[in-house]
Amino acid sequence: MPSERVDSGIPGFNELINGGFIPQSQVLLSGEAGTGKTIFSLQYLLQGAKDNEPGLYITLDEPEVNLAWNMRNFGWDFDRLAQNRLFSVYHMNVFKEGNVFEKINNEMTQIEEEIESVGARRVVIDSVTAFSIWTGDNQLLRLMLSSTLDLLRRKHCTSILTCESLHNEASRFGVEDFLCDAVVMLYMMPQLRALRVKKMRGTKHDKAIHPYEITDKGIEVDARQQVLWEAIKANQ
Ligand SMILES: Nc1ncnc2c1ncn2[C@@H]1O[C@H](COP(=O)(O)OP(=O)(O)O)[C@@H](O)[C@H]1O
Numbered sequence: 001m002p003s004e005r006v007d008s009g010i011p012g013f014n015e016l017i018n019g020g021f022i023p024q025s026q027v028l029l030s031g032e033a034g035t036g037k038t039i040f041s042l043q044y045l046l047q048g049a050k051d052n053e054p055g056l057y058i059t060l061d062e063p064e065v066n067l068a069w070n071m072r073n074f075g076w077d078f079d080r081l082a083q084n085r086l087f088s089v090y091h092m093n094v095f096k097e098g099n100v101f102e103k104i105n106n107e108m109t110q111i112e113e114e115i116e117s118v119g120a121r122r123v124v125i126d127s128v129t130a131f132s133i134w135t136g137d138n139q140l141l142r143l144m145l146s147s148t149l150d151l152l153r154r155k156h157c158t159s160i161l162t163c164e165s166l167h168n169e170a171s172r173f174g175v176e177d178f179l180c181d182a183v184v185m186l187y188m189m190p191q192l193r194a195l196r197v198k199k200m201r202g203t204k205h206d207k208a209i210h211p212y213e214i215t216d217k218g219i220e221v222d223a224r225q226q227v228l229w230e231a232i233k234a235n236q
């Protein structure tokens, strides 16, 4: 793999995107509940830890116990990684009282401090859809997402932002996909999971839909097989 790419840690996925994510790009990972966004994100951070690139997992709606389940389920030893400061978790509190602008500013400051304190090169925000608890479905969400992306870019992080989509749409509020540099879609049908790279600025990428599996080792993409768009549409 060319060293100028960031290894996603997902077997079969790097070859769809010309070797890996573009350094310092901001990737939206969209899919309905249960498609595997959290697992994908954790696997991405795990790869970072293996590559000596510290990762910060910012969670808005994953309770601690779910995280622990995921880790144990896949045998990922995040405790050891945390001790070595290669992985850390920040719980963003979106339920605080007070002025919404103040809250956003406070959280941005906290996140900046976290990134600096662990020297995070990889960041995950799971999910940006939960920003709407504060902002509602309006311009404020766009503002909050923009300032988050500005911060991640300023800190030179390569990031995954998850989006809880509905009906296989790329975004929930019509802005997330425009603001991010790349969009990866996860689809789920009763018998099949499939993934598509919808956009990726600055690189050529595979346009087809490919099946993926979640196993005891995490997510694995089958880059050789393709799924027809009709199969996805039939489930919308
Ligand atoms: N060991 C495993 N083997 C197979 N599938 C699994 C395993 N662990 C979790 N899953 C699948 O992953 C799903 C949860 O993935 P998750 O990343 O939490 O989804 P999302 O964040 O998109 O809601 C579960 O609903 C289950 O179908």
Ligand SMILES: [Mg+2]
Binding pocket: 037, 038, 039, 062, 126
């Ligand atoms: Mg999740």
